[in-house]
Amino acid sequence: MPDLNLTRNLADADRFYANLTAVHDGLSKADSDALNARLILILANHIGDEFVLEQALIAASEVSRQSVG
Amino acid sequence: MTKIFETPLYPYSRHPDQDAASxxxxxxxxxxxxxxxxxxxxxxxxxxxxxxxxxxxxxxxxxxxxxxxxxxxxxxxxxxxxxxxxxxxxxxxxxxxxxxxxxxxxxxxxxxxxxxxxxxxxxxxxxxxxxxxxxxxxxxxxxxxxxxxxxxxxxxxxxxxxxxxxxxxxxxxxxxxxxxxxxxxxxxxxxxxxxxxxxxxxxxxxxxxxxxxxxxxxxxxxxxxxxxxxxxxxxxxxxxxxxxxxxxxxxxxxxxxxxxxxxxxxxxxxxxxxxxxxxxxxxxxxxxxxxxxxxxxxxxxxxxxxxxxxxxxxxxxxxxxxxxxxxxxxxxxxxxxxxxxxxxxxxxxxxxxxxxxxxxxxxxxxxxxxxxxxxxxxxxxxxxxxxxxxxxxxxxxxxxxxxxxxxxxxxxxxIYDDGPLNTEDSAEMPACARPGAPLPDAPLGDGWLLDALGRDFTLLAIDTPCPEPANQAEVTVLPLSAKDNPILAKRLLGAQSGALYLIRPDHHVAARWPNHDALAIETALRRSVAMQQGGWNA
Missing domain, CATH: 3.50.50.60 (FAD/NAD(P)-binding domain)
Structure with missing residues (x-):
């Protein structure tokens, strides 16, 4: 089973980040939240590997300001 | 202490141009x-x-x-x-x-x-x-x-x-x-x-x-x-x-x-x-x-x-x-x-x-x-x-x-990719020195590659016969060898055994070839000074 990749994997991280924030331009908070939810579901389906997705859920949960440093 | 920015370095003085009739x-x-x-x-x-x-x-x-x-x-x-x-x-x-x-x-x-x-x-x-x-x-x-x-x-x-x-x-x-x-x-x-x-x-x-x-x-x-x-x-x-x-x-x-x-x-x-x-x-x-x-x-x-x-x-x-x-x-x-x-x-x-x-x-x-x-x-x-x-x-x-x-x-x-003065590559060569890029530096004997370039155009001839371009007195030809210079070989030759690089006066690469071709060099040189007919200026 493949592990969740937490090393650098984007050829142009700046471009992706700019596109990611640009797609939210002009949206209300509710619309932005809904867009993010759709995006996560689309990406989860693309990944398709439950083991990887479980690790991603853990990685996203364990990083918070309280738990680090 | 008087700071350098408080000192007049080029104070006003009257110039003859100010008294010229025209x-x-x-x-x-x-x-x-x-x-x-x-x-x-x-x-x-x-x-x-x-x-x-x-x-x-x-x-x-x-x-x-x-x-x-x-x-x-x-x-x-x-x-x-x-x-x-x-x-x-x-x-x-x-x-x-x-x-x-x-x-x-x-x-x-x-x-x-x-x-x-x-x-x-x-x-x-x-x-x-x-x-x-x-x-x-x-x-x-x-x-x-x-x-x-x-x-x-x-x-x-x-x-x-x-x-x-x-x-x-x-x-x-x-x-x-x-x-x-x-x-x-x-x-x-x-x-x-x-x-x-x-x-x-x-x-x-x-x-x-x-x-x-x-x-x-x-x-x-x-x-x-x-x-x-x-x-x-x-x-x-x-x-x-x-x-x-x-x-x-x-x-x-x-x-x-x-x-x-x-x-x-x-x-x-x-x-x-x-x-x-x-x-x-x-x-x-x-x-x-x-x-x-x-x-x-x-x-x-x-x-x-x-x-x-x-x-x-x-x-x-x-x-x-x-x-x-x-x-x-x-x-x-x-x-x-x-x-x-x-x-x-x-x-x-x-x-x-x-x-x-x-x-x-x-x-x-x-x-x-x-x-x-x-x-x-x-x-x-x-x-x-x-x-x-x-x-x-x-x-x-x-x-x-x-x-x-x-x-x-x-x-x-x-890097001026697709720039008007570039000549396109005809062979597989390292991307870091592609036409439009500034020539990467490399050690050269006791000195450095960039310091060895001429003030006008330079033709680098690396492990390849060194031609004299016709009618182009302003081109400095610089013969080099990458045989004991792995950094030069990596940055400019890649898989090629030799190369010619035409370098602009601002050190950007105008063109490059794995082999000598007098006509190609002449054409690239003309293109890099906007004299190429039918090119970008047409």
Whole structure:
């Protein structure tokens, strides 16, 4: 089973980040939240590997300001 | 102590042109004796082109202003005769550290690649760079080179004609007129030339204020670039600490949009802010304080007939990324050899349009990068801030998020992909030295590849027979071997056993081949000076 990749994997991280924030331009908070939810579901389906997705859920949960440093 | 920026370096003195019966005509007049104008003048004078620099002031600029100079700029300064003194005086740095809230989240190293004469960056106060350039210009003048700087000469009006430009110049002893075949406007972001000509300068204003302070202190902070997002001492904002020579430290504090700018500049406001950042017991002295806002914008065209714009006069970016002065020096580096060729008749005037193409391309790249940095530092919306903070939280723990942390994408040289003067590759060769790229440096015996290049075009012949180009006396042929030089082999040969590289005077690669072909070289050379029929100029 493949592990969740937490090393650098984007050829142009700046471009992706700019596109990611640009797609939210002009949206209300509710619309932005809904867009993010759709995006996560689309990406989860693309990944398709439950083991990887479980690790991603853990990685996203364990990083918070309280738990680090 | 008298600071260098308080001393007149090129004081006003009356020039015979002021008493001439009819206006004196010059080949090139440069407006503005900042780093960009001075670089232009030195470059032209070294090529034997007579040049006069006019500046309304008579000394270097006050305050450190631009501080971060890139490897590419040092390589340009090497050709202008100021590289050593800039590199020796400047502080070399490679490391940076990023803080978020109260945490030190990660450090980075710009890991200097080996085999380059110059480091990735140095920090140097702008007034030092200007001083070195003024001294170089004066040394050239003393050697009899055709260069002069006229202090306290302010241009009041510009008249444009088909074959020259007319200037009305104000001095402490009254006005006089000058004419120039060509005018290079390097008169800064508020360019009076641009205003007098009624030209556009369109872009985006960022609604934010930054306090910039240079403090003199004996501190044991390391020589690293430290950047804070949302620190306890400047809540909701950012901060930067960076070292300069002479125990001078650059501090940048984001203040937000709704502030009283005059009040924030007062020492009674500034000092408590700095103490909160540096600690109560750190002793320091304020050298320079300013508050700035910034814009990302450029002129639609940099060439307007016989008036050519360079540096901040032509384009303006946010300071995050060191893309202001560094790009200005790339402008004049690109322009001056072309203008020298047009003036001596060895290239058509249309060669100057390639300056416009290449440097507008460079400006767009700089504007894109500095806009992205600005949007990361100052999120434009609530959701942008959510993503920004998520990246920072993840970056503390996971390597993958660190490339997304954007506190400034530091200036790297522009590669003119698809540029009008390039000849396309016909074989597989290393991408780092592709047509349009600045030639990468490499060790060469006891010296360096870039130092071995000619002032005009150079033909590098690496492990391949060395031809003499026909009718092209201005091309320096440089035969080299990469047999015991793995860095040279890696950067210029790749899988090829030999190669020929045609290098422009500004060290950008014009064309390259794995084998000698006299006709191909001749054609590429003509193309690189805009003489190729049916090419981009048609």
């Amino acid at each position: 206006p004196a005509r010059h080949k090139v007049i440069v407006l503005g004796a900042g780093p960009v104008g001075l670089a232009a003048a030195i470059d032209l004078a070294q090529r034997g082109v007579p040049v006069v620099v006019l500046d309304e002031n008579d000394r270097v600029s006050s305050g450190s202003r631009a501080i971060c100079f890139s490897k590419r700029t040092l390589e340009i300064l090497d050709r202008l005769g100021c590289g050593d003194i800039a590199a020796e005086t400047g502080v070399t740095w490679n490391k940076g550290r990023v803080f978020f809230d109260e945490r030190d989240i990660f450090e980075f190293n710009l890991l200097p690649e080996e085999g380059h004469k110059r480091p990735a960056f140095i920090n140097l106060q702008q007034y030092y760079l200007e001083q070195f350039l003024v001294e170089r210009a004066q040394a050239l003048a003393a050697e009899g080179k055709p260069i002069e700087i006229r202090g306290r000469n302010r241009v009041e009006a510009i008249g444009r004609h088909s074959d020259h430009v007319r200037l009305e110049v104000e001095t402490p002893e009254g006005p006089y007129e000058l004419q120039a075949d060509w005018l290079i406007a390097c008169d800064g972001a508020n360019s009076p030339t641009r205003r007098m000509m009624g030209l556009d300068f369109v872009g985006r204003v960022f609604e934010d204020n930054f306090l910039i302070a240079d403090v003199v202190m004996k501190a044991d902070f390391p020589t690293e670039r430290w950047f804070w997002f949302d620190p306890p001492f400047n809540r909701g904002q950012s901060a930067l600490l960076h070292r300069q020579p002479d125990n001078v430290w650059r501090i940048d504090l984001q203040l937000g949009w709704d502030i009283d700018r005059e009040a924030e500049k007062q020492p009674e406001r500034v000092i408590p802010r700095l103490k909160a950042m540096l600690g109560e017991d750190v002793e320091f002295e304020l050298e320079w304080v300013s508050i700035y806002t910034f814009q990302c914008r450029r002129m639609e065209k940099f060439r307007h007939g016989r008036v050519i714009f360079a540096g901040d006069a032509a384009h303006q970016v946010s300071p995050f990324g060191a893309r202001g002065a560094n790009s200005g020096l790339q402008d004049t580096d690109n322009l001056c050899w072309k203008l020298a060729r047009v003036l001596d008749g060895s290239a058509p005037e249309s060669l100057l349009d390639s300056y416009d193409w290449e440097r507008v391309y460079g400006a767009d790249e700089n504007i894109m990068n500095s806009t992205r940095s600005t949007e990361f530092i100052t999120p434009k919306s609530e959701i942008s801030r959510v993503f920004r903070d998520a990246v920072l939280d993840l970056a503390a723990r996971h390597d993958f998020a660190r490339p997304m942390v954007n506190s400034g994408r530091l200036s790297v040289p522009c």
